[in-house]
Amino acid sequence: MGDTTADSREGSQFGPYLLRRLIGRGGMGDVYEAEDTVRERTVALKLMSQTLSNDPVFRSRMQREARTAGRLQEPHVVPIHDFGEIEGQLYVDMRLIDGKDLAGMLSRYGPLSPPRAVAIVRQIGSALDAAHAAGVLHRDVKPENILVSGDDFAYLVDFGIASATADEKLTQIGTTVGTVKYMAPERFSDSDVTHRADIYALACVLYECLTGSPPYTGDQISVMGAHLHQAIPKPSAARPGIPAAFDGVIARGMAKDPADRYATCGDLSAAAYAALAEPDQDRATDILQRSQVARMPAAFASQQSAGIAQATPAHAPSSGPMWAPTPPGGPTPQPTGWGGAPTWGPSTAGVAPPWGQPPRPSRKPWLWVGVAATALVAIVGVALAVVRPWESAPRPEPT
Structure with a gap:
């Protein structure tokens, strides 16, 4: 080839x-x-x-x-x-994923509803937080690398250009990899590139989901200059009807200084959820529940004991201390973790595995087979009764 x-x-x-x-x-x-x-x-x-x-x-x-x-x-x-x-x-x-890429969806159907946009960003943020905790930057977060199934389960693909952040030489060489429309300002300079570059890119994706176009457009040179120096655009000005609260979410997610951004992708998605009007918060939670219930067996298999131990009631959390953002310079991001039901709070704080060091292996999976089977039968029964995933749209052809 x-x-x-x-x-x-x-x-x-x-x-x-x-x-x-x-x-x-x-x-x-x-x-x-x-x-x-x-x-x-x-x-x-x-x-x-x-x-x-x-x-x-x-x-x-x-x-x-x-x-x-x-x-x-x-x-x-x-x-x-x-x-x-x-x-x-x-x-x-x-x-092989049965779904369509987000870029194609936006091109064909236009911007997403705010609840759907937030639900998709929440899922991709979970994938990024897990990668960051393992010491991996994606470096090319963009709609083309997000696949969405017919039930709105979202996947992040193409980790092939990411580099292990513990390797200084490979990280420096990899800084030029990525799509300019979604690249953080520090990617165009000699500044250190951390996981917050991925957070910046995810904020750009959220902006595009809400408005139908990326934050900055034009040729590569003008887009690079906009990332570095131009004011951060407001989604409420680009598309009438977008709650003004999203302007602050995008402004912090796309802050020129990495230290001023959200500490984790979970923090970004929590802020985006809080920016929704209350009825739309319920809709976002419904979308997330529907997508997760439809994929529950695969999710349980991949999460093994963690998914069972962390299972939580299927409802959206109320506002309160859990919505407080992690301050700049706070703890290293942790994987958000699939717990069997949607959660919208910031990522759990704690000590992450050392950057570049493989995560400690989990317990032998066959020890959890009995527990997993029992939990799966109970949770699937309740979830099917409440969510009715059979009412979701038919799945598209594999791509």
């Missing part, structure tokens, strides 16, 4: 994979729906461009990051099955 060729490899064999359908193409490479003929399963297979495959620095970064991302126990992170190299070309084997 060349970097500029329009040819598809559909129908051809790549190692043990039969490439059935081209489902995505970008600067890094192509993504195919493929059949793993050895394990007899259908997967999403990302084939890196030959230029990247031949780059020893990228190769090291991708392999390290894929290894870390593959250990993330977070249901909104697309699971990585395998990665490696075949005949000189790097590849990543991932779960």
Whole structure:
């Protein structure tokens, strides 16, 4: 596969994979729906461009990051099955997601309703907080890298360009990777790049979900200058009907100084939830409940004992101390964690695993099989009675 060729490899064999359908193409490479003929399963297979495959620095970064991302126990992170190299070309084997990318949805249908926008950002924020706690920056958070299923379950994809933040050399090389429309100001300078660059990007995504366009538009040079120097736009001015409270959420999420931003993505999503009018808060919670109930078995499997131990009642929390934002310079972000029901408070404070150090392995999963089965039967029964997921929209064709 060349970097500029329009040819598809559909129908051809790549190692043990039969490439059935081209489902995505970008600067890094192509993504195919493929059949793993050895394990007899259908997967999403990302084939890196030959230029990247031949780059020893990228190769090291991708392999390290894929290894870390593959250990993330977070249901909104697309699971990585395998990665490696075949005949000189790097590849990543991932779960095939039945959904559409957020960029396509916004292009075709326009901006989302505020409750739906907040519910999707909440889920992506959970994935990012988990990655940050494991020492991984995504570096390319954008609508194209967010997949949304027919029941509004959101996934964050393409950790292939993220770098392990504990590796100074790889981090510096990786700072130029990303899409300019969503890049934090420090990405264009010699300043340190931390997890708050991802928080900035997520705030840009929230703005686009609410208004239908990114915060800054134009050519790359003008957009870079806007990120650095231009006033932060107000979503309420860009689209009539957006609550003015979102202006403050975007202003803090996109603050030019990283220290002035939210400390975690959970803090950002909590503030966005609080910006909704009360009826819309209920709608956002309903959307989140519906999406999670529809995917509950997979979520329980991925979370293992953590999902059971942290299960909480299925209702939106009332306002109060739990809505207080984490002060700048506060604790390292923690994974938000799927607890079986939506929670809107800021991420739990505590001590995160050292940056770049793999998380401590959880207890052996078979010890939790009995507990998981009991909890799953009880919770699914209650959730189905309350949420009625069968009333959600039909799922789109796989992409």
